Amino acid sequence: MAEQEEQKQITELDTPVPGVSGTGSAVALARLLHHECTRLLELYKEKETFLADHTPDGERIVSLSPDSQGASTQQQVQLLHSALRQCLGLLHCLILKEEEEWGELEGDYETLKKNVRTRLEYLLYTTKGLAETEDTTLEVTPDHQCNEETDGAGGVFGLKMWTYRVLLELIHWADHAAQTLHVYHTERGGSEEI
Secondary structure (H helix, E strand, C coil), X not given: CHHHHHHHHHHHHHCCCCCCCHHHHHHHHHHHHHHHHHXXXXXXXXXXXXXXXXXXXXXXXXXXCHHHHHCCHHHHHHHHHHHHHHHHHHHHHHHHHHHHHHCCCCCHHHHHHHHHHHHHHHHHHHHHHHHCCCCCCXXXXXXXXXXXXXXXXXXXXXXXXXXXXXXXXHHHHHHHHHHHHHHHHHHCCCCCCC
């Protein structure tokens, strides 16, 4: 019952709002992605109960260039696009590594993980449409080679900790996307409320 209610909320969040601009839709999409990434982490913690009270150490896996502080909002959206590409690459890598380790599984976590990937791909296409200029061509393919080791510990535990870190990155960057795109939206004359 609770899952049906949550699915109804997600569907309502995903429904286009009549009269909302492209930037407004991008903000709504980023907010939905943030919601789904947060739920994905909750499902992961339910599956891996030893992580319930654990916060992994380490720096951000995905980061913007150091000179991003003085960037215009248009440039910030381009930098955000780059970070989202890295996140998509990490998510593709996560899916690949989990399937190699445990095979293809079913369940709420697996389903939502695939939904997050699709939503993130769509957000990349959206930010490309918003931020691409004559001088700047933006890619939407994943920006990650999936060839590094997971968090040094190795083995199944290392994979689980790395997965946890990747999910935290997805939450962080989805939230950052919602905030950046909201600023971009309001600068373009959109309403504060979306």
